[in-house]
Amino acid sequence: MSELAAAVALFLLLNLAAALVVVARGPGAADRMLAALLFGTTGVAVLMLSAFVLAQSPVVDVALVLALLAAIAGIAFARRAWQATGHDDA
Amino acid sequence: MLEFASTALMLLGAGFFFAGTVGLLRFPDVYSRLHALTKADNLGVGCIALALALQADGLASALKLLLIWPLALLASAAVSYAIAERAHALGTPLGDAGADDPP
Amino acid sequence: MSATLLYALTGCALFALGLGATVLVTEPLRRVLAFNVMGSGAFLVFVGLAQRAGVSDPVPQAMVLTGIVVAVAATALALALIRRLERDDDDAR
């Protein structure tokens, strides 16, 4: 079971790498932010799996905190940062 | 039996995450990418939380794991609402990748 | 090479990147990110190096926690200064 969990964690980390590409590539600011949110959710899953693999229950608390706060960055982006212009994409 | 259920759920969760990532990479506009993201990986988180809760050593830790799922759901609902509303307010059209950016 | 040492070496790379960017990139917001990356690098070296034998060491962990708090404080102060300066720029326009 632990091996499987570790493998799934690794698989999710590779998923994160793909999301990282989207963050870097865009094309739009919103896509980057969406990818960052995917990052958050996947991160929560990786943390839960790590807690199991490493047998460290406090890591579940980290996942919990991350899940609790996951909304803040997205809302801050939508309500405070995202403007039609004012940034230049490379 | 428990072992088997956990394994299946974990693999299913991984599959959902994979689908979400593919959607993020392939779907044409912000709105549909929102769908890909919020549906797929919340199912993914749910499956994995459930899989691990089945393996948990106590009720408390199982409940904690299961609490994570609704939290993730709530967060993604709030965020996708906020982003979709903002995208609409900024006049981001459907089906046109990256149209919110100036050329 | 142990996993912890790998993180310590990653910390070296992050520190160097942050240092280079803080010194060479002049855009204020970027400098804020840069010194944060630099700090994170130093934190990784701190814990990674101390635990390279595989024994968990609470002392550097506590110190890094202190360091993170200090970094947050500095980030907020820097952003306040930047935003006030940019606001004045906007007002002047």
Added chain:
Amino acid sequence: MNVAVVFDGVLAAGLVWAAAGALLGRDRYRAVILFIVFGLLMTLAWVRLSAPDIALAEAAIGAGLTGALLLDALGGTTAATAGRARRWMVLPLAVTVAAVLAAVLRALPVRSGPLPDAVSAALPESGVTHPVTAVLLNFRGYDTLLEVAVLLAALLGVLGAVRHAEPVRLASAPVLQAAARVLVPLMMLAAGYLLWAGAHRPGGAFQAAAVLAAAAVLLALVGMISGWGRPSLRLRCAIAAGPLLFLAIAAPLAGRAALLVLPPQHAGLLILLIEAGLTLSLGFLLAGLFLALLRSDPVDTGKR
């Protein structure tokens, strides 16, 4: 074991890549979002380094306060002060510095220092059973006292630099407020849990305060609370209370024994008191770092 090695390798590469992208790319949005992602990867790295306390702090601060601060700063102005970029010079410099550091550090003999054992030996007298908390609030509590002063200095600096006239409140967003009404009580609960947990497992005042501050940030973002103008006396009292309590517990024995001596039989209670005070005060203080900067920008007016 192989899976773990690959995991560490991918994570390390991701960290460096995200950092390089955040620092060297041209787009400001990309930079900030990559930096938030970088924070998430750091959280994972701390878990891999068996440092869940730091992972908690990194998660709470990065996803809450720092992320919101940076995103807010992005929209705060329309002026993209580009500055003169010498990006191409960064990489050669960074590679050189990193190579020197890595070469020296790799050659160090593998051994661990004497302090972990000393901490375990003194742990029973510290009043708590979680070693990191024992170091933070007892063995090296003096550092923590000064760290609180650092935060206070930063807040005073922020308030001095911003100089508001009127407190600002963002346009209210009913749907998001509904979500916040569910999330915020849960965050407070989580903060309480982390505070209580700190004595025997990862958690503690600072992480709890970061979660509280995140709750305040969320409330401000959805238009349920206002930003700070000039903080009222009540607010100032709330912020000063924790540090004052800390000083009050630290000082009395300064004459007879030494500063910050916590008698072993009461240490547990005293640490809990200090931590409870700090959680509330630092929660306000950290929230203030965001709320003092809150301004009504073109962005928050919503629809055009």
Added chain:
Amino acid sequence: MLIAWLIVLPLAWALAAWLAGARRGATIACAGVLVQLLLALALAREVAAHGPFTYAVGGWGAPLGIDLHVDGLSALLVLLTEVVALPLVLYTRAWLVAQEQDGTYLWPLLGLLLAALHALFVSADLFNLYVTLELLGLGAVALVASGGERKQLAAALRYLVASLVASGCFLLGVAVIYGIHGTVSLADLAERVPADPTTPTLLAGALMLLGLMIKTALFPFHGWLPAAHGSAAAPVSALLSALVVKASFYVILRLRLSVYSGWAEQLDWLPALLGGGAILYGSWCALRAERLKMLIAYSTVAQLGYLFLLFPLLAVGELALTAGALQILAHALAKAALFAAAGIALLASGRDSVAGLASLAGVLPLTWFAFGLAGTSLMGLPPSGGFLAKWLLIDAAIMRGQWIMILLVVASGLLAAAYIFRILSCAFRSAEREQAVALRPVPRTMEWVAFALAAASVLVGLEANAIAGLLGTGGAR
């Protein structure tokens, strides 16, 4: 015990001053600093009587806990902090009234800054030093920004970035040290680090040295200083130039004398060389500066360089250390006096330019006197503290046969004389007074403070024996 109160008290009154608001904050600050001065005097007396001592915060003792170590040098610097701070607090109070500003954030920040200075001077723990350096740095940046003017904010941002890069380097050095030796206690490290430090230990030392040199604004890392010290409010400039930059120098000295006492002597020439560069470059810029406060700030760059000449001479022993301590003292007092006087000139004439000083010719005699006395000390004319510091340094250089250094010291005195005379010559250009604008009245307190600080910078030379005695009680080792 005294030392604990010296750290707790300023923290406590900083909080109280913030709670009480600007007006009562001033009273609280004055009372607090006055008590601190008495405590510092008592501490110096205690050290003089019983020698250096170690104070274990929390009762654990190093390496588990944090130790404070008080010896002659640290007691002297704590005392200096208060001797400079007390007049400046009175000055600030009058200055705020005259400028019609409130000190809402200034007073509490001042308390935090003083706490940081005290904590830094007595810390015997590398990581604790990092925290105190951060408190000092952020406090100083916040003080520069607290004026709220645009140029102050820009200078504060630049200062903050420099300060953070420096702290980052220092922290990495501490991390490496801990990785190698498993402790951050200075006393422990002094035992563990071999007489001929290994490469990693040297690397850590180099990182910490780099960070501290940036914080001390040693040439060529001085870029942030003139803007910050030149644009901050007058009392803040005085405090920063007099004390804050000395603190990071003190940490270098402390590390060099304890952990890195086996550091190869050739390596001492690097800071000394940069110090020489600082003297020449800083003086050159001071000679060309148009703004009065800029001139004084560049003079700080030059005078700080002077301190770094000390390192190759440390082998001489107490003599070099006394010379360094005297230079710190004399410069701190003189520079505080100069900035205080410049603040008066700025307040009276409304402009910050060297040429504009001519409009003050014939008025404000006390202020001119302060300029003159402080200048005497900077130039190194007898019997000032600056003279004695230079004299002892030359003495030490002769012992070591360092003729170039003697030349540098003499040249630095002449250069200082040149830029000080740019100021003083304005006193006699009364011809230009006719076109001068109306002068604003200046509170007498401010003038007396500038004068008292300047006088102290001269008189400190007369107390040299007492100072050498205090340093001799265990020295900095």
